[in-house]
Amino acid sequence: MNKKYIAFGAVGLLTAGLVLGVAQGQGAKKYAGKTITIVTFDGPQIGEPLRRHAPEFEKLTGAKVNIVLTTFGDLFPRILTDFQNANSFDAAVFAPQWLGDYVSAGYLEPLDGYIKNAPELKWNEIAPFFREFSATYAGKTYMVPFDGDFQMVYYRRDLWENAANRAAFRTKYGYQLAAPKTWAEYRDMAEFFNGKTVDGKKIYGAVEAMTRNAQSFWILGSRAAAYMQYKGTAQGIFFDTNNMNPLINEDGFVRALTEWKDIQKFAPPNILNYGTGEVRSGFTKACEAALAIDWGDIGSLSADKDSCIKGKLGSTILPGSKDYWDRDANKWVTAPRINYAPYAAFGGWSGAVNAKSKEKQATFDFLSFVGQPAQSNEDVTIGITGFNPYRTSHFASPDLYVKAGMDATDAKNYLNAIGSSLKNRNLVLDYRVPGAARYQAAMDVGVSEALSGQKTPKDALDGIAAEWNKITNELGRQKQLNIYRQSLKLKSLQ
Amino acid sequence: MKTTSTNNRNKTRSELGFLLPALVVVFVMSIFPLISSLLLSMTKSSFSTGGGLQLEFVGFQNYSNLLSDARFWGTLGNTLLFVFIGVALQFGLGLGIAMLLTQKLFGQTFFRVLFLIPMMITPVAVAYIMKMVLNFQIGPLAPIAKALGFADLPWFADANLSRLLVIVGDTWQWTPFVIIVLLAGLEALPNEPYEAAQVEGATPWQMFTQITFPLLLPVSTGVVLIRLVEAFKIVDMPIVLTGGGPGIATETTSLFAYYTWRTFDQSKTAAIAYLLVVVVTIIGTLYNNIIRKRALEVAG
Structure with a gap:
């Protein structure tokens, strides 16, 4: 009988010890019992890395992380609606372009203090443009960057290296076939390769996102950047920094849109139905074109199993121009050297914390975890993440890209192109003012009207400018001007 | 007389009791959104600094x-x-x-x-x-x-x-x-x-x-x-x-x-x-x- 009681007691003590032990173990986890909810875009890009890292963070900290995914079109209003009313999202991962709306409404938590206390985030490793421009607003940091977004040109390196092509190109155009340095060269190359038979299949000169309700307005920005900006990032290309008048109908944009429309001659017949999805699959899976414009995604997608471009990929900074549009003198000016202005279109997916979140520190720690080199070094090498390089560590080791399946020469070329874009002091910042989505929607319609030939480029751009003026007046010209200037790190005008 | 009046009142109450859930549903799901969206269509919405969404009545x-x-x-x-x-x-x-x-x-x-x-x-x-x-x-x-x-x-x-x-x-x-x-x-x-x-x-x-x-x-x-x-x-x-x-x-x-x-x-x-x-x-x-x-x- 006694032995039975002793055995019972021993089992009881053991169980209690185990329970206590487990409880203590859990107690050691910093955020046990806490739940955070993050909303973002389901591309499946962007959503994928967040969903993948959520369980890792849960394991480390004991927090429960909910990732809510939505379509790109619904993301902006959904975040606004939630931050305005329910505050069910502790954080959102979105485009820095929308900071104007969210910060001016007071919805976001400044992160400078949190970043200071997070050495593992290695903040200073992030490229200065993303750290100082993209992640900040009116002097404060609101975002943790996950993605280095700017557009580049991709080309078929194998075709460019072909001796017969090089000779024929030189004979026809009078200069060497190399990565396009200017938009004029880009056009020549698109024309030269259009209709050529490669591996038994006719290819097109170029593929670019031209459809409505997609990314066409960013491509126009990329094509106009070198014509419009020549004094560095603070000059801006979208609005006059003295009065907020739109620059969208200035000659630099008109020339860019006219040249872009001309490229349709060297593109697939249904190019007006191409978004980035079609561009990426057309270039990397169907190998249907010699040139493409895209963010960094084509680089990492070239490593996919079904890629036809692996080992043939060339990447280069967005072409520049030998002249630029002097908006003050109202004339074209010959540049002393080729003027490059890589465009940080969209600005790169980044995370921000809801100012009304009850778990700000835990939420920031999750964003920091995703952005830390241990995670991001790998994420930027995987096509499905939608994340592109933005840290110095991302450039330090091309081996990571080779390990992820990229060809060694492709990887070197790709990283060089990104590196030269990032180092450029003339990087163009996307507009980040309240109502950015409204300005963009107006641009989307106008660009589509011009590309489809419904309006001339000049008329279409005049239409966008008129619409932009309406929006600016409605939202308050002075307020918009000051915010636009702040985004470019210029002092407010009173 | 009194009994008839009480019966009528009870009948009215029970009728209302049966109708109420349907009325609430119609009001919440149809009438309220209809009126609130009509009012919304007569406002101008903007974000004030730090003050969230602001609605200003602008008529038609x-x-x-x-x-x-x-x-x-x-x-x-x-x-x-x-x-x-x-x-x-x-x-x-x-x-x-x-x-x-x-x-x-x-x-x-x-x-x-x-x-x-x-x-x-x-x-x-x-x-x-x-x-x-x-x-x-x-x-x-x-x-x-x-x-x-x-x-x-x-x-x-x-x-x-x-x-x-x-x-x-x-x-x-x-x-x-x-x-x-x-x-x-x-x-x-x-x-x-x-x-x-x-x-x-x-x-x-x-x-x-x-x-x-x-x-x-x-x-x-x-x-x-x-x-x-x-x-x-x-x-x-x-x-x-x-x-x-x-x-x-x-x-x-x-x-x-x-x-x-x-x-x-x-x-x-x-x-x-x-x-x-x-x-x-x-x-x-x-x-x-x-x-x-x-x-x-x-x-x-």
Whole structure:
């Protein structure tokens, strides 16, 4: 009988010890019992890395992380609606372009203090443009960057290296076939390769996102950047920094849109139905074109199993121009050297914390975890993440890209192109003012009207400018001007 | 007297008790959103620094802005085009196929199910299917399109060709609905008039124009009314197929409202929605009072 009681007691003590032990173990986890909810875009890009890292963070900290995914079109209003009313999202991962709306409404938590206390985030490793421009607003940091977004040109390196092509190109155009340095060269190359038979299949000169309700307005920005900006990032290309008048109908944009429309001659017949999805699959899976414009995604997608471009990929900074549009003198000016202005279109997916979140520190720690080199070094090498390089560590080791399946020469070329874009002091910042989505929607319609030939480029751009003026007046010209200037790190005008 | 009065009060209370849940549901789900969106359409929304969303009453300003906006009229024109051409095509095709399905043909049951499939699929999925089918470069119809020489037409650059694609997609999606309703109507028609007509030596065409069509008018006008009202809400097909482009060539008023909502201009969105309600109500009422009434009179 006694032995039975002793055995019972021993089992009881053991169980209690185990329970206590487990409880203590859990107690050691910093955020046990806490739940955070993050909303973002389901591309499946962007959503994928967040969903993948959520369980890792849960394991480390004991927090429960909910990732809510939505379509790109619904993301902006959904975040606004939630931050305005329910505050069910502790954080959102979105485009820095929308900071104007969210910060001016007071919805976001400044992160400078949190970043200071997070050495593992290695903040200073992030490229200065993303750290100082993209992640900040009116002097404060609101975002943790996950993605280095700017557009580049991709080309078929194998075709460019072909001796017969090089000779024929030189004979026809009078200069060497190399990565396009200017938009004029880009056009020549698109024309030269259009209709050529490669591996038994006719290819097109170029593929670019031209459809409505997609990314066409960013491509126009990329094509106009070198014509419009020549004094560095603070000059801006979208609005006059003295009065907020739109620059969208200035000659630099008109020339860019006219040249872009001309490229349709060297593109697939249904190019007006191409978004980035079609561009990426057309270039990397169907190998249907010699040139493409895209963010960094084509680089990492070239490593996919079904890629036809692996080992043939060339990447280069967005072409520049030998002249630029002097908006003050109202004339074209010959540049002393080729003027490059890589465009940080969209600005790169980044995370921000809801100012009304009850778990700000835990939420920031999750964003920091995703952005830390241990995670991001790998994420930027995987096509499905939608994340592109933005840290110095991302450039330090091309081996990571080779390990992820990229060809060694492709990887070197790709990283060089990104590196030269990032180092450029003339990087163009996307507009980040309240109502950015409204300005963009107006641009989307106008660009589509011009590309489809419904309006001339000049008329279409005049239409966008008129619409932009309406929006600016409605939202308050002075307020918009000051915010636009702040985004470019210029002092407010009173 | 007192007992009767108490009984009446109890009866009224219990009646109210039964009605209350329904009234609450109607108020919460219909009346409240209707009134609040009407009020929203008369405001201007903006974000004040640190103060969240601010609403300022502006009366009918959003409406007058829209009525002087070429984009609003353009999208309304597109909507009317899709509604009238689309519904006419759906009715014509639906009636023809429904009549075929009443014939005792081989595989009748199979075809009845087959024709209904587009209606059973989620509208967005239907739109994506159509996007693949109507891709004349790499889609399933590409070989035919190339052989017939229309693969290289500017389907997405030309406003009218883009509109045609949307109408084709919408017709493919909604004709099954017309088929199913008309088929039910056809199968309910009495046999006697046909037997009498046969005795009189009427041709099939005469039987169709003199018997089937008039007898089917109550069902036909009903299904057209339903489709008319539904077609005004077309969003899925243009947003997936063309994004509303080129320009605004295939942008419908509902899609315009959606795009406006996406930029968080809620007040303008509400005003667009209300203007569309007015248009639908006018056309629905005109159709019901003039065409449907007349048709029902003809049908006897």
